Amino acid sequence: MPANNMLLSSSPHVYTGVTPRKLMLSVIIALSPVSVYGVVLYGVHALLVIVVSIATAVLSEAAFRAVTKQDVRIGDLSAVVTGLLVALISPPSVPLWMVALGSFAAIVLAKEFFGGLGANPFNPALIGRAILLMSFPAAMTTWHVPFKGLLDATTGATPLNVVKMGGTIADVGAGFVQNSLSSVPDYSSTLWTLFVGNRAGCIGESSILLILVGFIFLLALRVVSFITPLAMVGTAFLASWLLGMDPVFGILSGGLLFGAVFMATDYSSSPVTPLGKAIFGAGAGLITVIIRRFGGYPEGVTYAILIMNAVAPFMDKLRVKKYGFVPPAKPVAKEAAK
Amino acid sequence: MVTKTFKGGTHPPERKERSASTPIQTLRNVSQVVIPVNQHFGAPIQPLVKVGDQVKRGQKIADADGRMTVPLHASVYGTVKKIEPRMQANNLEGLAIVIEPLPGDEAVFMPTLDPFSCTKEEALARVREAGIIGVGGAGFPAHVKFAPPPNKPIEYVIANAAECEPYLTIDERVMEEHPEDFIDGIAIVMKIVGATKGIVGLEDNKTHLVPGLEKAIAAKRSGMDIRVQLLRTKYPQGGEKMLITAITGREVPSGGLPMDVGCVVSNVNTLLAVSEAFRKGQPVIDTGLTVTGGACETPKNLFVPVGMLVQDLFPDVARYDEKKLKRIVMGGPMMGPAVPSMLVPIQKNTSGVLLMDETEAKAYGEGPCIRCGRCMRACSCRLSPALLNVALKAGDLDEADKIGVMDCIECGTCSFVCPSHIQLVQRFRVGKQLVRAKKQKEAQRAGK
Numbered sequence: 159m160p161a162n163n164m165l166l167s168s169s170p171h172v173y174t175g176v177t178p179r180k181l182m183l184s185v186i187i188a189l190s191p192v193s194v195y196g197v198v199l200y201g202v203h204a205l206l207v208i209v210v211s212i213a214t215a216v217l218s219e220a221a222f223r224a225v226t227k228q229d230v231r232i233g234d235l236s237a238v239v240t241g242l243l244v245a246l247i248s249p250p251s252v253p254l255w256m257v258a259l260g261s262f263a264a265i266v267l268a269k270e271f272f273g274g275l276g277a278n279p280f281n282p283a284l285i286g287r288a289i290l291l292m293s294f295p296a297a298m299t300t301w302h303v304p305f306k307g308l309l310d311a312t313t314g315a316t317p318l319n320v321v322k323m324g325g326t327i328a329d330v331g332a333g334f335v336q337n338s339l340s341s342v343p344d345y346s347s348t349l350w351t352l353f354v355g356n357r358a359g360c361i362g363e364s365s366i367l368l369i370l371v372g373f374i375f376l377l378a379l380r381v382v383s384f385i386t387p388l389a390m391v392g393t394a395f396l397a398s399w400l401l402g403m404d405p406v407f408g409i410l411s412g413g414l415l416f417g418a419v420f421m422a423t424d425y426s427s428s429p430v431t432p433l434g435k436a437i438f439g440a441g442a443g444l445i446t447v448i449i450r451r452f453g454g455y456p457e458g459v460t461y462a463i464l465i466m467n468a469v470a471p472f473m474d475k476l477r478v479k480k481y482g483f484v485p486p487a488k489p490v491a492k493e494a495a496k
Numbered sequence: 497m498v499t500k501t502f503k504g505g506t507h508p509p510e511r512k513e514r515s516a517s518t519p520i521q522t523l524r525n526v527s528q529v530v531i532p533v534n535q536h537f538g539a540p541i542q543p544l545v546k547v548g549d550q551v552k553r554g555q556k557i558a559d560a561d562g563r564m565t566v567p568l569h570a571s572v573y574g575t576v577k578k579i580e581p582r583m584q585a586n587n588l589e590g591l592a593i594v595i596e597p598l599p600g601d602e603a604v605f606m607p608t609l610d611p612f613s614c615t616k617e618e619a620l621a622r623v624r625e626a627g628i629i630g631v632g633g634a635g636f637p638a639h640v641k642f643a644p645p646p647n648k649p650i651e652y653v654i655a656n657a658a659e660c661e662p663y664l665t666i667d668e669r670v671m672e673e674h675p676e677d678f679i680d681g682i683a684i685v686m687k688i689v690g691a692t693k694g695i696v697g698l699e700d701n702k703t704h705l706v707p708g709l710e711k712a713i714a715a716k717r718s719g720m721d722i723r724v725q726l727l728r729t730k731y732p733q734g735g736e737k738m739l740i741t742a743i744t745g746r747e748v749p750s751g752g753l754p755m756d757v758g759c760v761v762s763n764v765n766t767l768l769a770v771s772e773a774f775r776k777g778q779p780v781i782d783t784g785l786t787v788t789g790g791a792c793e794t795p796k797n798l799f800v801p802v803g804m805l806v807q808d809l810f811p812d813v814a815r816y817d818e819k820k821l822k823r824i825v826m827g828g829p830m831m832g833p834a835v836p837s838m839l840v841p842i843q844k845n846t847s848g849v850l851l852m853d854e855t856e857a858k859a860y861g862e863g864p865c866i867r868c869g870r871c872m873r874a875c876s877c878r879l880s881p882a883l884l885n886v887a888l889k890a891g892d893l894d895e896a897d898k899i900g901v902m903d904c905i906e907c908g909t910c911s912f913v914c915p916s917h918i919q920l921v922q923r924f925r926v927g928k929q930l931v932r933a934k935k936q937k938e939a940q941r942a943g944k
Contacts (some may be wrong), residue, residue: 170908172662259774
C-alpha cells in the first residue's frame with residue numbers, strides 16, 4: 159500500500175501549463191515579423207545588431223546572476239525579449255558595440271539591479287535606449303533610407319523629423335517619391351507607405367501592419383491586454399488633433415504603435431489593474447504628443463512611457479470593486495439597515 | 497435556452513469522460529468504518545455510544561444540544577470497536593467512532609414524513625435528525641441554512657448541479673439515475689423555506705440531462721415553478737456566490753450569506769439526502785463519490801457507507817496502478833486536500849477520491865511574480881490576487897483585508913492560472929486566518 163512517497167500539497171493540484179517562458183516565447187514570435195522586415199529593409203547589419211543585442215542581454219543576465227550568486231534563469235527567455243527590443247528600437251546603422259552597451263545597461267542597470275524578472279520599475283529596453291540617446295545623440299539619430307545600404311550617402315530623415323523641421327506631410331510624401339519608396343506623393347499613398355513601413359526609422363518600429371499582426375497574435379493568446387495600447391493610441395490621436403497636428407499621420411509615423419504594443423504592455427513596469435492600465439496608456443499617449451509638439455525631440459514615446467513607468471505603482475491602488483462590495487455604511491444608513 | 501455565467505473564472509481540463517458513463521454502484525459490505533464525529537461546520541458533538549455497543553444501520557451514535565450541531569448515524573450494522581482520534585480527510589486528527597460490521601443488515605430508520613403536510617418546525621427537525629449537511633463544501637448544517645430569519649425572505653432554491661470540479665461525475669450520475677428524488681428534494685426545500693422558484697443550475701457540458709430532469713419535474717412537481725438553467729462550463733461555476741450571480745444577477749454582499757439575496761443553494765447530493773430523509777426516513781449514512789484519476793484503472797461512481805476507508809476500496813471495488821500513483825486527493829483537484837495515505841475515511845462531504853499520476857500531479861517551486869495579470873482576470877471574486885500576494889508576503893494584514901482577502905472563496909483559480917506557480921490561494925488561506933486572529937485580538941482589546 160502506498161503510504162509514503164505521496165505528493166502532499168495544498169490545492170489546486172492542476173495547472174494551466176502556461177509558464178513565463180511560454181509567455182516570453184509568444185512575445186518573441188509576435189516580434190518576429192517586424193524583426194524580419196527590419197532585416198529586409200536594412201540588410202545584414204540590422205541582423206547583426208539584433209544578434210549582438212540578444213547575445214549581450216542573455217550573457218549579461220547570466221553573468222550578473224552568477225556573480226551575485228542567484229539562480230541563473232536565462233531559460234525564461236525574458237533576456238532574449240529585452241535584447242530583441244533594444245535592437246528593434248535602435249537605428250539600423252548603430253555600431254554593434256553601442257547596441258551591446260545599451261543591451262547591457264537594459265539588463266543590468268534597469269532590470270537585475272532591481273531584482274530581475276518582474277521587479278523592474280522601468281522598462282529595461284527603453285532605459286537602454288534612453289542611455290544611448292543621451293550618450294551618443296548623433297549615432298542614435300542617424301537614419302537611413304530603406305533598401306539603399308547603410309552608407310553616408312543614403313541617410314535620410316524620418317517622417318517625424320521632416321515635420322519637426324517645419325515640413326508638411328506633402329514634403330514627407332515628396333521625400334518618399336524621391337527615394338522611390340512610393341509612386342505618388344498624394345496624402346493617401348503617403349499614409350499607405352507609412353502603414354506598410356517602407357520608410358526611414360528604427361529597425362523594428364516602421365511597419366504598422368506587421369506590428370498589428372504581432373498585436374493581434376498577442377491578443378489572441380491573451381498575453382497582453384488591449385487596454386493599454388488602445389488608451390495610448392486613442393489619447394495620442396485625440397491630443398494630436400486638439401493640438402492641430404494630423405492625428406492619423408501621428409499614429410502611423412514614429413514609434414507610437416510599437417511603443418504602445420510592445421513597451422507600454424511590459425508586465426512589470428505597467429499597472430496590473432484595468433483602470434490603471436487605461437490611465438497609464440492615456441498618460442503615455444498624451445506625453446508623447448506633448449513632446450512631439452513642444453519638446454526638443456521629434457519623437458517622445460521613450461520618455462513618455464518611462465515617465466508613466468514612474469507613476470505605475472500608484473495605479474495599482476485603482477482596483478476593480480470586489481465581488482459583493484458593500485460601501486462602508488454611514489452612521490444613519492446603519493441605523494436604517496437594522 | 498440562454499446559457500448564463502459569471503465574470504472571471506477559468507476552464508481546467510474536465511477529464512470527466514472516464515467515469516461519466518459508469519452507473520453508480522452501491523456498496524454495503526465493508527470490513528470496518530471509521531466515522532469522524534465532527535463532519536459538520538459548527539459546534540462539536542459527543543458520542544452517544546460506548547466501545548462494545550452494538551449499533552444498527554441508521555442509529556444515532558453522536559449528538560449534542562445547540563443550534564449549530566448535526567447528529568451522526570451508524571452507517572453499518574455492527575459493533576463499536578474503538579472511539580479514538582483518527583486522521584480525517586482534511587489532514588487533521590479528530591475523534592472517530594470505529595465500527596466493525598456484523599453479519600446481516602439490521603437497520604433502524606425514522607418513520608416517513610410527508611414534507612407537504614407537516615409543519616415547518618417538524619420538517620426542520622427532520623432535516624436535523626437526518627444529519628444533513630451541505631456536501632458541496634464546508635459541511636454547513638442544512639437545518640440552519642433552511643431556517644433563515646423572518647426578515648430574509650427566500651425567493652430561490654438553487655440546486656447546485658454545476659459540478660464544476662474536474663474529474664467528478666457523481667452529481668451527474670445522481671441526476672441521471674435518480675432525477676425524481678433529486679427534484680423531490682428541491683420541492684421539499686422550496687416548501688420549507690417558502691421559496692417560489694426552484695432552479696437547477698446545470699453546466700452546459702451536461703445538456704444531455706435536461707430532458708430527464710424536465711420529465712421528472714413534469715411528473716413530480718408540475719404545480720411548482722422548478723426549471724433547469726444552463727450555465728457556461730467554467731470553473732468555479734458551482735461556487736455558491738458565482739451560481740447565485742449567474743442565475744439571479746444578484747451579488748451576495750461581502751461578509752453576507754446567500755439568504756441576504758433571497759437564495760438557498762444546495763448540492764445535488766444534499767437534496768437527494770433531503771428527499772430520502774422524508775420519504776424513507778433514512779439519515780445520511782451513505783456518501784456518493786467518484787473514484788477516478790490517471791492512476792485509477794477502473795473509474796467508478798459509488799455510494800459507500802460513511803466512514804469507509806479509502807484503502808478498503810481496493811482491490812475489490814476498484815484497481816489502481818501502484819507505480820503510477822503519485823498523489824491522493826479527497827475531492828476535486830481544484831479544492832480537495834491531498835492526503836498522505838489511503839487510511840483516511842470517506843466522509844459525508846467527500847465527493848471524490850482522485851488517484852493522480854505523475855503527468856497530472858506535478859509539483860512546482862514558486863517563481864517570481866511577473867505581473868502578467870492572469871490571476872486578476874481569472875479571480876471569481878474580482879479580488880486582486882497579485883496585489884494580495886504582495887501585501888501578505890510583506891505581512892501587511894491591513895492592506896490584505898482592504899483588498900478583500902476575507903472575501904476569497906479559496907476556489908484556487910488564481911494558483912491554477914499563475915504561470916510562475918505562485919502559491920496564491922495557499923497564501924490567502926493562511927492570510928484569512930491571520931486577519932481573523934488579528935481582528936479577534938483587536939476586538940478583545942477594545943472590549944477591555
